[in-house]
Amino acid sequence: MKAVEKVMRAAPVIPVLVVEDVAHARTIAEALVAGGLPVLEVTLRTDSALDVIREMAKVEGAIVGAGTVLNPDDLARAQDAGATFIVSPGLTKKLAKAAEAADIALLPGVANAGDIMRGLDLGLRHFKFFPAVTSGGIPALKSLLGPFGKIAICPTGGVTQATAADWLAIPQVLCVGGSWLVPAGAPDGDAIRAAAEAAAGVAR
Secondary structure, eight states: OOHHHHHHHSOSEEEEEOOSOGGGHHHHHHHHHHTTOOEEEEETTSTTHHHHHHHHTTSTTOEEEEESOOSHHHHHHHHHHTOSEEEESSOOHHHHHHHHHHTOEEEEEEOSHHHHHHHHHTTOOEEEETTTTTTTHHHHHHHHTTTTTTOEEEEBSSOOTTTHHHHHTSTTBOOEEESSSSOSSSOOHHHHHHHHHHHHTOOO
16 A cells, blocks of 8 residues: 555544644644544644644654645655655646655645646546535536546545535545644644544544
């Protein structure tokens, strides 16, 4: 099994995290892992993101990756910080080749047939469907999976606790990405753990 598929199969939901304060990193990571969600995507949308990755990588059981990776430089910085997988909103040849050279799992974003075909040409089979809801939602994904039935998908963008099971009912969907698990501001560990437990219990 490819490294990226192991990441995707580790839990039904990958928390998509925007963390402004590195001091919050450990509390968030510990609560999510304790709640049954070990795979953590830290988006590179804040100045603290790389330090957050470093802190979360110290938490036992955490599988920490970087999201919003846009180019090879982002990838290198994230990997140096301890990221073990990379998530991108889109797909470029440069980024795919950089991930291959760095021997790090890549989950690139796709939104249409052309995106998927370019990924297949690069030897990729695992993709993030993004932005999932505004790209047509479940009907659009099912239509794409007609000609591309052998790919594996992680829908992200607009997925909620209430809709996660509907996405996961699609055989090619191995997991979903969710930003609902950790609200902005100082983290409430108990509340995050409870949200993680609910998400971890979603059937797939």
